Amino acid sequence: MKIFTSTQIHELDKYTIDHEPVSSINLMERAAKAITHCIEAEWSNRTPIVVFAGPGNNGGDALAVARLLADDGYQVSAFLFNIHNKLSNDCALNKKRLIESKRIKQFTEVSVNFEPPTLTPDTVVVDGLFGSGLNKPLTGGFAAMVKYLNSSPAKVVSIDIPSGLICEDNTYNISANILKADLTLTLQQKKLSMLMADNQKYLGRLKVLDIRLSPEYIQNTDCRYRILEENDIRGIMQPRDDFAHKGSMGHALLIAGSYGMAGASILATKACLRAGAGKVTVHSPKRNYDIMQISVPEAIQQMDPEETLFSHPVDTEPYNALGIGPGLGSNETTAIALIAQIRRSTCPLVIDADAINILSSHRAWMQQLPKDIILTPHPKELDRLAGTTSSCCYERLMKASELAERLQAYILLKGHYSALCLPNGHIDFNSTGNSGMATAGSGDVLTGIITALLARGYDAPSACRIGMYLHGLAGDLAAKDLGKESLIAGDIINYLPKAFLRMED
Numbered sequence: 001m002k003i004f005t006s007t008q009i010h011e012l013d014k015y016t017i018d019h020e021p022v023s024s025i026n027l028m029e030r031a032a033k034a035i036t037h038c039i040e041a042e043w044s045n046r047t048p049i050v051v052f053a054g055p056g057n058n059g060g061d062a063l064a065v066a067r068l069l070a071d072d073g074y075q076v077s078a079f080l081f082n083i084h085n086k087l088s089n090d091c092a093l094n095k096k097r098l099i100e101s102k103r104i105k106q107f108t109e110v111s112v113n114f115e116p117p118t119l120t121p122d123t124v125v126v127d128g129l130f131g132s133g134l135n136k137p138l139t140g141g142f143a144a145m146v147k148y149l150n151s152s153p154a155k156v157v158s159i160d161i162p163s164g165l166i167c168e169d170n171t172y173n174i175s176a177n178i179l180k181a182d183l184t185l186t187l188q189q190k191k192l193s194m195l196m197a198d199n200q201k202y203l204g205r206l207k208v209l210d211i212r213l214s215p216e217y218i219q220n221t222d223c224r225y226r227i228l229e230e231n232d233i234r235g236i237m238q239p240r241d242d243f244a245h246k247g248s249m250g251h252a253l254l255i256a257g258s259y260g261m262a263g264a265s266i267l268a269t270k271a272c273l274r275a276g277a278g279k280v281t282v283h284s285p286k287r288n289y290d291i292m293q294i295s296v297p298e299a300i301q302q303m304d305p306e307e308t309l310f311s312h313p314v315d316t317e318p319y320n321a322l323g324i325g326p327g328l329g330s331n332e333t334t335a336i337a338l339i340a341q342i343r344r345s346t347c348p349l350v351i352d353a354d355a356i357n358i359l360s361s362h363r364a365w366m367q368q369l370p371k372d373i374i375l376t377p378h379p380k381e382l383d384r385l386a387g388t389t390s391s392c393c394y395e396r397l398m399k400a401s402e403l404a405e406r407l408q409a410y411i412l413l414k415g416h417y418s419a420l421c422l423p424n425g426h427i428d429f430n431s432t433g434n435s436g437m438a439t440a441g442s443g444d445v446l447t448g449i450i451t452a453l454l455a456r457g458y459d460a461p462s463a464c465r466i467g468m469y470l471h472g473l474a475g476d477l478a479a480k481d482l483g484k485e486s487l488i489a490g491d492i493i494n495y496l497p498k499a500f501l502r503m504e505d
């Protein structure tokens with residue numbers, strides 16, 4: 001699913017009006033009907049409704065909803081904020097229709113002073129102050145109104161997006177001036193800011209309402225952001241050849257696990273095997289030999305000369321892909337071996353965990369990274385790598401994207417909606433995965449999966465897309481059977497077979 005920017009959403013709106021064809025007022029009515037339907041499904045007509053409408057089309061939607069609810073027997077009070085005496089055409093038309101319908105309990109147009117109504121816990125507030133047209137943070141009277149609503153006991157339903165939240169960049173927005181909705185009914189598609197962890201507190205429950213905007217525009221318009229769905233992944237997965245043999249299914253090398261961190265290499269290795277690599281070799285320090293042999297008998301063991309850490313780069317000629325980093329530690333000997341390993345590697349590379357941390361403390365080495373390398377940082381690792389200090393998720397995402405462009409690398413920033421930042425500046429978000437996966441070792445599993453896919457011959461973007469999707473899907477299937485609370489990283493590996501099966505259906 002493409003995630004258009006607010007500018008593109010306006011173009012899409014206009015294109016639909018011109019080409020469907022549908023008049024803009026009828027498109028607004030379509031949106032208002034969908035919103036009204038959702039509200040009526042949740043609250044009976046004994047619920048007092050208070051509608052707050054702004055001067056633009058978000059306000060127009062809200063006034064149409066006020067009329068439709070009143071028509072269906074709800075007690076509706078509506079406030080239209082028209083402080084500059086300037087309404088959008090469709091907002092003005094819906095004001096007229098609302099007044100003419102006469103079913104409304106109270107309609108107030110606010111131009112100067114606003115006497116806020118009493119909001120009881122059983123009241124539902126419909127927020128149509130600002131939607132995708134908000135172009136700067138709220139200030140003054142509107143900010144005060146948001147604060148008033150946030151401190152009220154009423155339930156809030158936001159139309160399209162909670163007022164005060166901007167569709168993309170909220171880096172310099174003020175949290176107290178953004179409405180906290182209980183339910184957000186967003187039109188046609190999620191907005192970029194809805195994918196960010198730090199904005200979840202504003203959204204409440206989020207529903208996407210299909211208002212049938214032009215499929216032609218949606219299909220033909222290039223878009224920087226998209227959410228990967230099952231069909232996108234099915235489209236790039238290759239069937240396993242009947243005549244496949246272990247020599248044709250890729251030989252993966254993992255360099256992982258220092259003494260005390262054998263678990264990370266075990267998880268990555270098992271995941272790599274379960275993701276269908278023909279052969280997996282794991283390079284780890286001598287002291288981990290027995291535990292590795294016993295834990296993953298299917299893998300080939302390669303011992304580092306050192307007892308407890310990775311110290312010697314290896315020849316990658318026999319391998320089709322290398323994953324390096326899980327549980328590696330950040331000893332200086334390991335750091336030097338890592339950069340030597342990166343320099344001499346001839347196969348596709350996945351860099352994770354401690355390998356990323358080592359690069360963060362030796363930034364000059366980043367210039368030596370080959371093109372098309374894959375880095376899989378979690379947010380803290382990305383912050384160390386890119387030197388981000390802000391807690392703003394959008395800013396971090398932009399840093400990750402800039403870094404991907406500068407290095408011509410694939411940066412997979414992990415989390416809910418993991419974001420794959422591509423060298424061309426585009427960003428693909430993953431749609432699978434759940435909070436049960438917030439458990440140590442989940443990332444090691446992802447590294448193993450992506451390394452396997454690279455070894456099998458997928459190019460870097462496909463390996464990342466399929467890898468993060470299957471990883472999340474395995475987590476979802478595991479959570480369905482086991483619940484989220486007790487999920488551990490090993491469960492993700494155990495459910496990878498079912499995730500593959502689901503994609504073969």
Ligand SMILES: NC(=O)C1=CN([C@@H]2O[C@H](COP(=O)(O)OP(=O)(O)OC[C@H]3O[C@@H](n4cnc5c(N)ncnc54)[C@H](OP(=O)(O)O)[C@@H]3O)[C@@H](O)[C@H]2O)[C@@H](O)CC1
Nearest residue numbers: 013028031056057058130131132133134135136137138160
């Ligand atoms: N997508 C679709 O196809 C469909 C979309 N629809 C609906 O349209 C909505 C978008 O409508 P919209 O473009 O009229 O913008 P909206 O959010 O109402 O605000 C614009 C007004 O706000 C003002 N303003 C901006 N920032 C401000 C600030 N900080 N503080 C104060 N004022 C500020 C701005 O003023 P200006 O910047 O122009 O001076 C202008 O007056 C969308 O969210 C959805 O609900 C549906 O009807 C049907 C199909």
Ligand SMILES: Nc1ncnc2c1ncn2[C@@H]1O[C@H](COP(=O)(O)OP(=O)(O)O)[C@@H](O)[C@H]1O
Nearest residue numbers: 378415416433434435437438440441442443444
């Ligand atoms: N709430 C969540 N929703 C979806 N996926 C999640 C969630 N929490 C964690 N994950 C996934 O689990 C993995 C965690 O990786 P990471 O933080 O590197 O773990 P570790 O370092 O312990 O192996 C990532 O792939 C991430 O996307």
Ligand SMILES: [K+]
Nearest residue numbers: 127130161163
């Ligand atoms: K709104």
